[in-house]
Ligand SMILES: Nc1ncnc2c1ncn2[C@@H]1O[C@H](COP(=O)(O)OP(=O)(O)OP(=O)(O)O)[C@@H](O)[C@H]1O
């Protein structure tokens with residue numbers, strides 16, 4: 001049984017629906033009951049202790065139901081990858097912040113840059129915009145691509161690049177004193193601080209250049225998804241995207257098949273999942289256990305225009321990107 005109460009929040013192609021769902025937690029509770037683990041058959045003599053245990057369980061079930069009733073569905077869409085002309089007329093305006101890391105710019109960078117609400121370069125990411133952006137766009141006018149902010153420990157940005165963007169009005173946020181967190185971490189932290197509370201639910205951050213290259217950088221970039229698990233952050237490369245699906249929500253992923261798919265993967269990194277259920281995939285999971293060293297779902301294939309995921313653990317969702325420009 002499942003019903004939606006549309007709520008008015010809309011996010012860069014992403015909508016929230018308040019919902020009441022027969023949740024995974026409840027399914028687990030039923031399973032435990034079937035196995036006789038939590039509420040077995042009461043013994044014939046109900047002494048006070050047994051009655052207390054029984055009422056405790058009922059209380060716990062009530063709390064469970066309260067959680068179930070307030071569980072929200074989080075909807076996801078990659079329509080930020082579509083050219084503006086191809087975006088559905090009724091789609092909410094793209095409303096994301098773009099973070100550019102220090103790796104070769106992805107081929108769809110000009111589109112992401114043009115449609116972003118704000119652009120931040122992570123340290124050496126500014127060199128990439130300086131060196132590669134005008135070539136990519138065949139637009140020799142470098143001053144058309146000025147990031148609002150350059151953030152980081154400033155050990156990779158070249159001095160002439162720093163001088164140039166500073167003279168063009170970019171804010172240089174020098175955090176060279178902090179050698180504990182990465183430049184991406186600093187960027188996300190700063191975005192969070194700069195965003196007023198009432199705008200936080202609508203915030204989405206796209207990060208380019210997050211994958212490929214040094215593995216410690218890649219691991220740190222993925223770690224940022226976990227460190228800011230209450231924010232919508234999408235890590236992008238030329239070949240795929242990665243995002244976190246927090247266990248606090250049920251997830252509906254709307255597929256833009258002209259730009260993404262069909263290959264996908266879904267797996268826990270931080271902590272194992274004892275129960276994950278999906279729909280819309282060629283190899284769906286049904287109340288499945290996943291952990292590193294055992295089963296994880298990779299080389300899976302999307303075979304519907306919507307994928308749904310519910311899990312008792314935070315999961316990484318990764319999806320291949322088509323060869324778009
Ligand atoms: N090879 C890479 N693979 C993945 N991400 C990268 C790579 N190189 C840089 N990045 C990302 O770009 C950000 C900025 O890069 P930059 O080279 O300025 O970082 P850095 O922290 O100075 O690097 P280092 O750790 O080598 O000193 C990094 O925080 C990281 O998120």
Ligand SMILES: Cc1ncc(C[n+]2csc(CCO)c2C)c(N)n1
Pocket residue numbers: 153178179180181182183
């Ligand atoms: C346990 C531990 N390992 C590595 C670093 C180094 N480090 C981590 S992030 C960062 C900034 C990179 O721009 C640096 C130098 C640390 N501080 N603590």
